[in-house]
Amino acid sequence: MGAGNLRFAAALLVLVVTAASSGATVCVAQLRRDYYAGVCPNVESIVRDAVAKKVRQTFITVGATVHLFFHDCFVEGCDASVMVASKGNSTAEKDHPNNLSLAGDGFDTVIKAKAAVDAVRQCRNKVSCADILTMATRDAIALAGGPSYAVELGRLDGLSSTASSVNGKLPAPFFNLDQLTKIFATNGLSQADMIVLSAAHTGGLAHCGTFSGRIRGPTAPDPTMNRSYAARLQAECPANVDPRVAVSMDAVTPVAFDNQFFKNLQSGMGLLASDQVLYSDPRSRPTVDAWARRAAAFNRAFVAAITKLGRVGVKTRAQGNIRRNCALLN
Known part of the structure; x- marks a missing residue:
């Protein structure tokens, strides 16, 4: 085997070992x-x-x-x-x-x-x-x-x-920050990766059953939820949960892929508890604030994270x- 091939084989071995040590397959x-x-x-x-x-x-x-x-x-x-x-x-x-x-x-x-x-x-x-x-x-x-x-x-x-x-x-819609971080880590993704990839919820729909506990019940609305937003969701989702009813995950820019997701969290308008916790938990809040301010930085981080995924x-x-x-x- 020539020197060039030996260098390639060594580099490939390092790549495989590094990937295996990340905790993900x-x-x-x-x-x-x-x-x-x-x-x-x-x-x-x-x-x-x-x-x-x-x-x-x-x-x-x-x-x-x-x-x-x-x-x-x-x-x-x-x-x-x-x-x-x-x-x-x-x-x-x-x-x-x-x-x-x-x-x-x-x-x-x-x-x-x-x-x-x-x-x-x-x-x-x-x-x-x-x-x-x-x-x-x-x-x-x-x-x-x-x-x-x-x-x-x-x-x-x-x-x-x-x-x-x-x-x-x-990940479940009720997960807290530690649970979210752990399940993403099993796939070799960091907490920062998890936060930026959560912005995929800037598009798409969620069925009422995934967040009904936040808008109805003895402790509703969820104290981390914007009151006006909670009232809007109560009007859109029947009291008896209809599995056919779904609402936009991003109430502000539902047909755009952007950093509005993070701005929504700042306003208490994260639809799922597992989204809003990214802002209510002080450990992840600075990252949310950073990407809410800087769209270009969010885009770069998202591309890097989805490539890893x-x-x-x-x-x-x-x-x-x-x-x-x-x-x-x-």
Whole structure:
């Protein structure tokens, strides 16, 4: 082995050891921006066009796609296992109670983008659903006015999807700061990463049941909640919780991806208890204040954090494949 190859092997070993020591299941060695250059060079524009078309049809697409990406990466890593449909007596991830809030438009975005990619003969069955979801998430964010960034590609699709794998993997809407920090840390993400990624709640909808305890009950409204905002939510959400009713997670700029999320927290207008705690807890409040003031700094931090998230649980070689249908295991 030549000196150049020895240096490369040593660098690769350091990369793998560093990833393993982070506490997360991460394999980033195969990820690179030009991964499909030789097999499907126009894949990013194909996906972007499909996402743009879907967003024009319904703007719910933005929040739905971003939330789908988060739920996927947090369970078995970024492997599109959340896309798989239940079959027979086998209940898949998507049908776990903690995933039932995911809007169908996110799934539809990936399915349509996959169809557009496979419609190109050169690209057919060459691009993973996991990478399509990653690209679609980036494109949805940019289309909503958020930062545009380059994505790393090279993920394979997972070989299994079970509802039981979801247990304990996703943050709950009532989590406090310590619980949020701990569950993000299991994926190699810092507390600062957790806070900035929480801004994904600047888009999308939440069902009334996820915050009903904050607006009704013996101690309601939640003392950390803006009184006028609580009254508005009480008017929008029935006293007997209707699982079909959902409200915008960002009451000020519901169709824009921006740093308004942090400004809302400063005003007591975080919809979920797990969002508002980022401001009510003095340990995280300075970070919220900083990103509420500086949109450019927020954008940079968000791109860095979502890039780290996209490296979690990447499947390689025998660990995965490229699904012909994102909803079905090969």
